[in-house]
Amino acid sequence: MLDPLRPPGPCPAAVREGTSPISTPTTPRSVSRRRFLTYLVAAPALAVGAQLALDGEPAEALPGIPDVLDLGDALILAGLPTSHLLVLEVTSAGRVVLQLPRLEVGQGLTTAMAMLVADELGARLGDVDVPLAPARPELLFNQLTGASNSVRSLYDPVRAAAAAARARLVTAAARRWSLSAGSLRVQDSAVLAPDGRSASYASLAVEAAGVLVPAVPATPKPVSQQRLVGQATGRIDARDIVTGKAKYTGDLDIPGAVPTVVSRPPTINGTVRSYRADAALAMPGVLGVVRIPTGIAVLAETFDQAMKAKAGLDIDWGPGPLATLSDEDIRGRLRDAQPPFLVPPLLTQHVDAEFDFAFVSHAPMEVLTAVADVRADRAELWFGAQAPIVAQQAIAAELGLPLSAVTLHVVRGGGSFGRRLFFDAGLEAAQISKAAGRPVKLMWTRNDDVRHGRMRPASHHRIRATHALGQVLTYEHRVATVRTDFRHGLGEALTAAAFDLSVAGITLSQAFFLLTEKLPYELGLSTQLLAEVPLEMHTGSWRSVYSGLVRVADEIMVDELARTLGQDPAAFRRSRLSDAAGRAVLDRLVQAGDWGRAMPAGHAQGIAFHAEHRSSVAYLVELDATDRANPRVTKAVAVADVGRVINPRGLEAQLMGALMDGISVTLQAGVHIDKGAVREGSYADFRYARQRHSPPEFAVHLMPPSGSPGGAGELGVPAAAAAVANAWARATGTSPRSFPVNF
Amino acid sequence: MDGQSAVPSYQFVLNGRSVTVDAPADMPLLWVLRDKLGVTGPKYGCGVGVCRACTSHLDDAEIQPCTVPVQDCAGRRVTTIEGLADGDRLHPVQQAWLDQDVAQCGFCQPGQIMTAVALLRRTPDPTDADIDRIENVCRCGTYFRIREAIKQAAAAGS
Numbered sequence: 001m002l003d004p005l006r007p008p009g010p011c012p013a014a015v016r017e018g019t020s021p022i023s024t025p026t027t028p029r030s031v032s033r034r035r036f037l038t039y040l041v042a043a044p045a046l047a048v049g050a051q052l053a054l055d056g057e058p059a060e061a062l063p064g065i066p067d068v069l070d071l072g073d074a075l076i077l078a079g080l081p082t083s084h085l086l087v088l089e090v091t092s093a094g095r096v097v098l099q100l101p102r103l104e105v106g107q108g109l110t111t112a113m114a115m116l117v118a119d120e121l122g123a124r125l126g127d128v129d130v131p132l133a134p135a136r137p138e139l140l141f142n143q144l145t146g147a148s149n150s151v152r153s154l155y156d157p158v159r160a161a162a163a164a165a166r167a168r169l170v171t172a173a174a175r176r177w178s179l180s181a182g183s184l185r186v187q188d189s190a191v192l193a194p195d196g197r198s199a200s201y202a203s204l205a206v207e208a209a210g211v212l213v214p215a216v217p218a219t220p221k222p223v224s225q226q227r228l229v230g231q232a233t234g235r236i237d238a239r240d241i242v243t244g245k246a247k248y249t250g251d252l253d254i255p256g257a258v259p260t261v262v263s264r265p266p267t268i269n270g271t272v273r274s275y276r277a278d279a280a281l282a283m284p285g286v287l288g289v290v291r292i293p294t295g296i297a298v299l300a301e302t303f304d305q306a307m308k309a310k311a312g313l314d315i316d317w318g319p320g321p322l323a324t325l326s327d328e329d330i331r332g333r334l335r336d337a338q339p340p341f342l343v344p345p346l347l348t349q350h351v352d353a354e355f356d357f358a359f360v361s362h363a364p365m366e367v368l369t370a371v372a373d374v375r376a377d378r379a380e381l382w383f384g385a386q387a388p389i390v391a392q393q394a395i396a397a398e399l400g401l402p403l404s405a406v407t408l409h410v411v412r413g414g415g416s417f418g419r420r421l422f423f424d425a426g427l428e429a430a431q432i433s434k435a436a437g438r439p440v441k442l443m444w445t446r447n448d449d450v451r452h453g454r455m456r457p458a459s460h461h462r463i464r465a466t467h468a469l470g471q472v473l474t475y476e477h478r479v480a481t482v483r484t485d486f487r488h489g490l491g492e493a494l495t496a497a498a499f500d501l502s503v504a505g506i507t508l509s510q511a512f513f514l515l516t517e518k519l520p521y522e523l524g525l526s527t528q529l530l531a532e533v534p535l536e537m538h539t540g541s542w543r544s545v546y547s548g549l550v551r552v553a554d555e556i557m558v559d560e561l562a563r564t565l566g567q568d569p570a571a572f573r574r575s576r577l578s579d580a581a582g583r584a585v586l587d588r589l590v591q592a593g594d595w596g597r598a599m600p601a602g603h604a605q606g607i608a609f610h611a612e613h614r615s616s617v618a619y620l621v622e623l624d625a626t627d628r629a630n631p632r633v634t635k636a637v638a639v640a641d642v643g644r645v646i647n648p649r650g651l652e653a654q655l656m657g658a659l660m661d662g663i664s665v666t667l668q669a670g671v672h673i674d675k676g677a678v679r680e681g682s683y684a685d686f687r688y689a690r691q692r693h694s695p696p697e698f699a700v701h702l703m704p705p706s707g708s709p710g711g712a713g714e715l716g717v718p719a720a721a722a723a724v725a726n727a728w729a730r731a732t733g734t735s736p737r738s739f740p741v742n743f
Numbered sequence: 744m745d746g747q748s749a750v751p752s753y754q755f756v757l758n759g760r761s762v763t764v765d766a767p768a769d770m771p772l773l774w775v776l777r778d779k780l781g782v783t784g785p786k787y788g789c790g791v792g793v794c795r796a797c798t799s800h801l802d803d804a805e806i807q808p809c810t811v812p813v814q815d816c817a818g819r820r821v822t823t824i825e826g827l828a829d830g831d832r833l834h835p836v837q838q839a840w841l842d843q844d845v846a847q848c849g850f851c852q853p854g855q856i857m858t859a860v861a862l863l864r865r866t867p868d869p870t871d872a873d874i875d876r877i878e879n880v881c882r883c884g885t886y887f888r889i890r891e892a893i894k895q896a897a898a899a900g901s
Contacts, residue, residue: 106848106883234844241849242837242856244784244824251783259778284750284767302778303787304770365788365796365850365882414786414850415882446789649844653885657847660884683880684793692875694886 036157038164038218045205046090046168050161071515072149072613072711074497075141086154088117088161090169094189094202096123098158099133103145103386104237105364105416106657107713108650111236112151113158115646119228120162120220121169122186123201125236135388135408141493145386146421146541148613148711151646155709159220167214172207173199174215181215223644223705230705232649237412249369249383249411250443257371257439258287259303260432263310264295264452267320267676268537272296280312289313290435294424294452297432299440307445321536322676327458330535330673331356334460334480337531341464341476348466348473351564355461355553356738358670359482359678360542361686362456366414367449372429373439378405383426384413390489391423395430417661418541419454421488450686451678455671456542457482461553465523470565472576475523479550483532484509485539507532517550520611521558521576537673543661544717547612552666555608555722556736559729569726570595570607582609582616585639585703592701593620593637599731602626603634606727610719613711615642619659619719621695623727629742631731633663633695633724641703643710651712652700658716659698664689666724668740755816757782758826764813772808772816773797776823784824784853788880795879798854798861799823805861824853827860836860839896847883855879859893868897 041047089097098117104110110130118125136143142153166186173191174181176199184191190198223229240246265271275296277289285305290297296313300306343350370383379399385391388408396406413420429442444453459481466473491508494501501511513530528550542548562572570590577583586609589595595607602625609618622635638655645651668687672679680686725736754763757780766775773790776782776799785808788796792810799808800822801815827834833841836859846852858879866873874890881889 106846106850108847234841235846237849238841238844238846239833241846241852242824242833242840243828244853246849247783248786248850250777250787253781302770302774304767304774304778307790363882365786365794365848365880367787413848415848417882443787446791446794653844653847653883653888656887657884660881660886682789682791682793684789684791688880688882689884689886690880691877691886691889694884694890696871696887696890698887 036160038160040209040212041087043089043209045092046165046208048088048161048165048168050086050157050164070613071147071512072152074494074515075144075147075149076153086157086161088165090165090201090205090208092202092205094127094200096121096128096189096201098128098130100130101133101136101139101143102150102154103384103410103413103416103420104132105384105413105420108235108647108653109150111233112646112650113154114236115228115233116155116158117162119226120159121166123189125228125233127189128236130236132410132412134410135385135392137389137392137403139389141489141496143387143389144489144493146418148713148715151709152614152711163220164214164218165208167216167218168208168211169201169204171211171215172204176207229646230644230648233647234649246412248366248414249371250366250441252371252382252411254371254373254382254439254441257373257441258299258301259306260297260299260429260440260442261303261306261310261445262292262295262297262428262442262448263313263315264448265317265320267323268452268678269322270320271318273316273318275313275315277313279314280309283309283312288436290432292428292431292435294428297428297442299432299436299438303443320676322673324675325535325673326675327358327673330458330482331460333533334458334482337480337533338460338462338478339529339531341462341478342527343464343466343474343476348468350464350466351557351561352462352464353557353560353735354737355463355556357459357549358740358743359458359673360456360665360669361450361671361680362417362419362454362540362542363449363683363686363688364413364415364417364419367446368419368425368444368453369442370425370429371439371441372426372433374399374430374433377401379430380407380409381426381430382409382411383423383429384411384416384420385423385426386416386421387423387488391426394423395427398427399430399434417543418545422454422485422540446683447681450671450681452538454485454538454540456548457484457539459549461549463553463557465557465561467561467565471524472561473524475519475526477528477550477554478531479529479546480531480533481549482537482539483534484541484545486512486541513546516612517546518611519554520579520582520609521573522578523576543658544714547610547714547718548665548721551610551718552722552725555610555719556725556729559726560735568596573609577609579611579616581641581703581706582611585609585616585618585641588701588703589618589620589637589639592639592699595620602731604727604730606723606725606730608719608722608726610715613715614708615640615710615712615715617655617715617719619662619716619723621723621727623724623731625728625731628732631667631728632693635697636695637699637701638716638720639701639703640712640715641706642712642715643707644705645702646709648702651702654712655700655716656698658714659720660689660694661717662720662724663693666721666728666739666741667693668742670740670743753813753817755818756820758822766813768814769812772811772813772821775813776808782823782825786850786853788851794851795858796851796854798857798879800857800861803861803864805858824857827856834860835899836863836892836896839892839899842895843888843892845885845888845892847885851879851881855881855889859889859896862893863897867900869893
């Protein structure tokens with residue numbers, strides 16, 4: 001009945017006040033029973049498709065969210081019925097090409113996928129290309145990059161396709177040589193015969209396309225025979241990056257696409273009452289000015305001229321809907337929205353705490369950029385899209401074109417952190433190109449990005465834990481956030497995964513919350529509830545989403561509980577973690593990080609743990625807070641168990657980046673809202689960490705393989721942020737309540 | 744664009760080759776490179792010299808082309824990330840970047856590399872404190888590997 005991938009958790013699922021749990025014990029189609037059919041795709045050379053297949057009957061729609069299921073499982077379930085999931089080609093030029101239905105934004109996915117293909121196929125890594133597939137509506141829910149789910153969802157089908165291709169290449173060689181296929185082996189993109197003959201995959205590609213029934217098994221090899229998977233491997237695009245050849249959207253040379261920027265209102269969602277463009281149109285290089293719903297666009301020969309002409313526009317702005325609201329007002333609304341605790345105070349000993357987290361900009365290095373070429377009967381677009389099918393649908397609807405007339409090329413992104421789930425720039429570029437009647441290359445400025453871009457919603461947390469005789473009896477966490485915008489296809493995906501949210505009486509955000517927020521500790525009767533305050537502003541998932549708030553507050557509270565009960569924070573956690581893998585991670589960290597070593601005054605260690613995406617991680621940081629205005633993490637150690645690591649170097653990079661996110665949002669990086677406008681405007685005042693904030697000592701320890709790959713892209717953020725907060729508390733002797741602490 | 748005055752012309756050496764470009768005197772070098780010359784290695788990240796994703800070299804010194812007008816480059820040598828390697832032979836700093844597998848999204852890395860090259864030119868054996876003074880933003884948080892790569896390149900005597 002329960003998902004075999006994960007033992008039942010120690011904590012009950014979120015409980016609705018005074019009622020029974022939302023969750024149901026019924027598990028839908030088990031993810032562990034998925035398998036893959038492979039098939040030949042008609043092509044001049046070898047092309048193999050992999051398709052997810054269902055064992056058993058589709059489940060009935062579920063009234064709620066089973067607590068044994070996580071968001072990644074739900075997204076995998078949503079993808080089950082999708083045909084033509086992946087196509088792997090071997091060309092007669094010797095290239096192995098996997099069209100990846102995901103976005104590369106620096107998480108190293110293309111490298112991990114190339115490793116899987118090369119290992120399974122017996123190809124040289126350098127022979128494998130992993131271009132990003134354009135929007136493919138037939139993939140339905142299987143072209144969403146998010147929820148740290150790409151490796152989890154692609155590990156099996158990619159290997160299945162590569163295994164099927166390998167079997168056909170071997171069979172083709174066997175036929176050519178009139179040898180038994182079972183006597184042949186593969187290595188370095190070639191089939192080798194016992195007598196020393198070899199045939200390259202390039203030379204076999206056409207013949208292999210004619211192999212309908214392979215003479216050797218077409219199934220993935222056992223993990224014990226994997227050679228590349230698990231080996232530290234450099235990124236496949238690293239040389240392009242360090243030589244400046246890597247192309248992002250703004251670097252593309254699309255014929256006729258002219259530089260374009262948009263003048264935006266001083267307040268969030270402000271309006272254009274009227275405008276005059278005469279002066280701007282007379283400026284050098286200016287090619288046009290058009291009005292779109294979000295502002296006034298300027299087209300010019302260069303971005304410099306477009307930006308200068310933008311400053312020359314005369315616009316009468318109307319105030320945005322939040323023009324009377326500032327941070328304090330928003331915090332007040334969040335406090336008011338919070339449901340009360342179930343357990344009253346004074347019945348027993350208790351620890352109460354309230355936490356506030358500021359808005360945080362995504363601020364990827366590459367600002368939102370999109371190229372659009374809209375014609376009367378078709379449109380072609382280029383941009384980095386995590387949800388390209390939803391973007392394509394929205395843009396087609398906006399332009400009044402059939403979906404098939406809109407082509408969306410997915411371009412690598414210069415960072416994302418959740419930002420490119422939304423396609424704000426793509427939609428605007430389409431509007432501008434249509435209005436101006438020419439192709440445009442729209443770039444948001446950094447000011448646009450920080451002041452009108454999306455952000456992690458501010459949140460307020462109230463936590464109450466009761467305890468007696470050294471035991472925690474109850475743990476209640478009330479979360480209120482400004483509403484997170486999930487309108488990038490997530491609701492449709494969950495519906496496709498057979499969750500009927502309307503029956504459960506919960507919102508999409510609550511479903512996301514229930515699927516992701518799990519307390520890993522036994523802390524008596526625990527409840528977590530989300531309340532949302534809808535505000536007309538641009539929010540969105542920020543790397544680790546609710547966990548970056550909820551679990552950070554939890555981990556700070558756990559430290560405070562341990563202190564109250566006179567227990568060591570690491571030992572307290574260990575004694576309440578029911579998951580053996582989690583305990584092993586913590587044990588390794590305590591040893592590798594030298595937990596408990598003596599620290600000078602004003603310095604302290606901090607520790608925190610997090611489990612999500614079928615993975616677990618713990619961080620230990622050492623913080624120098626002798627100068628409270630300029631604290632410095634001097635050393636950090638991370639230990640992670642992700643089930644099975646594809647590329648340890650890539651995973652270490654993710655844990656390093658998550659650490660910097662944790663340092664930034666805990667200590668110094670956030671944005672303020674002043675009367676409906678974002679105060680900050682660039683990296684000068686949105687103080688994301690610099691080199692001087694990064695630890696000169698950093699180490700990652702990875703636990704040995706124990707199963708299938710878990711997710712890792714967002715995994716580290718909550719534990720990293722909380723470890724920094726806990727170190728701050730110990731170094732300063734304070735109880736931090738508002739983040740970032742220096743804001 | 745009626746009545747527009749003649750646009751001045753500037754000559755400079757870009758990555759070892761002489762180029763001449765017509766541009767307003769105050770146009771930042773970044774947009775001359777990207778929009779007029781098609782040299783896209785230097786990236787826009789802020790436009791005000793803060794993020795340093797566009798970092799390149801003017802003669803041998805580090806500059807942020809988003810804040811340097813093209814007129815200041817006349818007759819001088821401009822080097823972008825594209826001009827750092829010697830043909831197919833990578834600069835030792837680029838090689839260190841590969842060896843340490845520094846890049847994630849890669850967008851800031853041309854600027855990071857050009858900053859590191861300039862640092863090592865000034866300070867061949869930088870301390871951690873020297874490296875701490877690098878202001879370039881990396882939103883992916885690759886700082887630790889940048890530090891390791893700079894130390895590797897320094898040890899190799901780049």
